[in-house]
Amino acid sequence: MALYESEHTKFMREWMEKHPEQKGEQQQGRALWWDKPQDAETRTRQNAAKVPPKPYYYQTDN
Template sequence: MAMYESEHTKFMREWMEKHPEEREEQRKGRALWWDKPQDLETLRRNAESKVAQKPYPYQNEV
């Protein structure tokens, strides 16, 4: 049984085979926007400073 592959996926696979230099550009873009070093202390402080939200914030107090 063959797995479904969209036309877009096929296009991108073929295009990347024809343009292997784009792999490096793809890595650079990912590093620029996504692969950031994480500061564990900042993450911990952000988690501790969250304020509990009411289940339905727009309900009037009666």
């Protein structure tokens, strides 16, 4: 059974094969937006500050 591969994925694979110099730029872009250092203390404070959602989202009375 063959796995599905989208046209976009095929295009990107071919593009990266033809333009290997783009690998470094791709990694820089990922580091800019996604690969951020994690701070355990900040994450703990954020988790403690979360407000649980209401059981019924559209309920307006408290």
